[in-house]
Amino acid sequence: MSETARATRTNWAGNLVYQAREIRAPRTVEEAQELVAHAPRVKALGSRHSFNKVADSPDGLQLELSGLDVPTTIDPAAATVTLGGGVRYSDVVEQIHQAGFALANLASLPHITVAGSVVTGTHGSGQHQPGLASAVSAVELLTADGELHTFTRAGDPDVFPGVVVNAGALGVLTRLTLDLEPAFDVRQDAFDTLHWTTAVERFDEIQAAGYSVSMFTDWARDAVDQVLLKNRVPADVPGTLFGAVPADGPRHPAHAAGVSSENTTVQGGVPGPWYDRLPHFRVGFAPSVGAELQSEYFVPRAHAAAAFDALRGIGDRIAELVLVSEIRTLAADDLWLSPGYGGDRVALHFTWQHRQPEVEALLPLLEERLRPFGVRAHWGKLLHGSPLEEGHSGLPKFRALAQRLDPDGKFRNPFLDRLVFGEPA
Ligand SMILES: Cc1cc2nc3c(=O)[nH]c(=O)nc-3n(C[C@H](O)[C@H](O)[C@H](O)COP(=O)(O)OP(=O)(O)OC[C@H]3O[C@@H](n4cnc5c(N)ncnc54)[C@H](O)[C@@H]3O)c2cc1C
Structure with a gap:
């Protein structure tokens, strides 16, 4: 088993340095078992794309599992x-x-x-x-x-x-x-400039126009900058989308902020395999913008229009800090801590400029605006967290399960203590 040097202990965004005492990289499941059994505090570490401290184990051990000899x-x-x-x-x-x-x-x-x-x-x-x-x-x-x-x-x-x-x-x-x-194969089609009034009034039809639909905005302008439809082929893709017009070239999600499209998967209606069209960003290229932070909130789909109003009401504050915001939908599931637990949700994502103090100062206001809708937050992105307890109806069941499977809290950390287990900061 190998040890990873302390010098590599930042996350993907570089906005945090993990405080774990060491990182170990077991090659076998048996080695991982041994390490977990003897560590007082431990957390698995994935590809470090989370923006908050969910993966940290202060003064404990992090397990990096990319070398595990489990065959696919x-x-x-x-x-x-x-x-x-x-x-x-x-x-x-x-x-x-x-x-x-x-x-x-x-x-x-x-x-x-x-x-x-x-x-x-x-x-x-x-x-x-x-x-x-x-x-x-x-x-x-x-x-x-x-x-x-x-x-x-x-x-x-x-x-x-x-x-x-x-x-x-x-x-x-x-x-x-x-x-x-x-x-299956998928095609992507980008459309420019969907007026906000239309985006709200025709929201259900716009969502029905794609297997996967993303709307990109900064919340301050009068129009949604771009709508990206991903459809399984063959597909009946409209010539225009409720007034939005086909893009004249590939679009990065943050196109309106001037970001070029070289790291995006192929658009323009060209069919390709599912794995090369469903993600926005291509393997082999750095994804997204790079110098960025992210947050994401989920509200019941029935509250989509009211949540849009709530965010547009502070659109100027958001636009000062955001590179791009993405609106997506997701279907209900039965997984207790999932954003979709118990009902369809609208996902309100923010790719922020790399200005953490300013972003963290805005998040309480943003969460307060979304609080009336039973907001949930993404577990891997920046959040303030005050209204989470109300929105996550699956938390009580989850806490009981965690008490059973990890009675001494070996896998807990301050982030989880506060946001999942409801302990004071
Ligand atoms: C550019 C970019 C784009 C993104 N796009 C999206 C998106 O489209 N949709 C979306 O929902 N999110 C998105 N995210 C967020 C991302 O999906 C999550 O942060 C995700 O957790 C990252 O996985 P990871 O492997 O990097 O996990 P890490 O950040 O390394 O860890 C996250 C959590 O997973 C745990 N973990 C890791 N491996 C294991 C394991 N084997 N067993 C148990 N626990 C484990 C860690 O302990 C930690 O709690 C994006 C992030 C970035 C940086």
């Missing part, structure tokens, strides 16, 4: 893939495609680990698409005592909904099994 296996009869706890989507999507299969959805980037994504409730877009964790049908969880436990969707219906989206608070996922479906 596809079971064609069951239409599933089983993979290790350190695998990134980009490591496996081509193998899945070559076997004739696809994942139903992906996030905006494939550079992130499957385990790190599902535990934070990571999602793509699409009104019929739940978060990525919904594809998980079984997990192997390494718990505080160093033992392995397998939980399956079919066999453990009482606890499985609490085990998958767990914010890293239950243990280390060493293996995950995901549902697959037959491979």
Whole structure:
């Protein structure tokens, strides 16, 4: 097993330095078991794309699992893939495609680990698409005592909904099994300038126009800058979209802020495999903008229009700091800590300039504006957190499960203590 030098302890965005005492990189599940059993405090570390301290283990141990010797296996009869706890989507999507299969959805980037994504409730877009964790049908969880436990969707219906989206608070996922479906192709079509009044009035029709739909805005201008439709082909793509016109070239999500499109996946209606169209950003390129921070909030879809009003009411404050904001939808699921637990949601994402003090000063106001709607926040992005307790109806069940699986809090940290377990800061 190898040790990673302290010098590499920043997250992807570089806005935080992990405070863990050491990072270890076990090569086998047995080595991981040994390390967990003997560590007083431990957390798994994925590809470090989270913007907050959810993955940190102050004065404890972080486990980096990319070298774990768990093979990726596809079971064609069951239409599933089983993979290790350190695998990134980009490591496996081509193998899945070559076997004739696809994942139903992906996030905006494939550079992130499957385990790190599902535990934070990571999602793509699409009104019929739940978060990525919904594809998980079984997990192997390494718990505080160093033992392995397998939980399956079919066999453990009482606890499985609490085990998958767990914010890293239950243990280390060493293996995950995901549902697959037959491979499919997707085309992307970008449309410019959708007036806000139309965006609100025709919201349901706009969401129905794509398998996955993203609307990009800064909340201050009169129009949504851009709408990106991703459709499985063959598709009937409209010539114009409620007044928005087809883009005359590829569009980066932050196009209106002047960001060029070289790291984006192919648009312009050109069909391509699911794994090269569902993410906005291409493998082999740095995703998104780079020098940035992110936050994301979820409100019930029924409150979409009111939530848009609430944000547009502070649009000038947001626009001072935001590079781009993305509006997506996600379908309901039954996973207790998921943004979609219990009902369809609208996701309100913010890619901020790398100005953390100013962003953190704005978040309480932003959360207060969304509070009346039962807001939830993304577990992997910057948040203030005060109204979370009200929005997350699955928290009480989750806390009871965590008490059972991790009674001494080996996998807890100050972020989880405050935001998941409701302890004072
Ligand atoms: C450019 C960019 C674009 C993004 N786009 C999206 C998007 O489209 N949609 C979206 O929802 N989110 C998005 N995110 C957020 C991202 O999906 C989450 O932060 C996700 O958690 C990142 O996964 P990771 O592997 O980097 O996890 P880390 O940040 O390394 O860790 C996150 C959590 O996962 C836990 N963890 C990691 N591995 C394991 C394991 N094996 N077992 C148990 N726990 C584990 C950690 O302990 C920690 O609690 C984006 C982030 C960036 C930087």
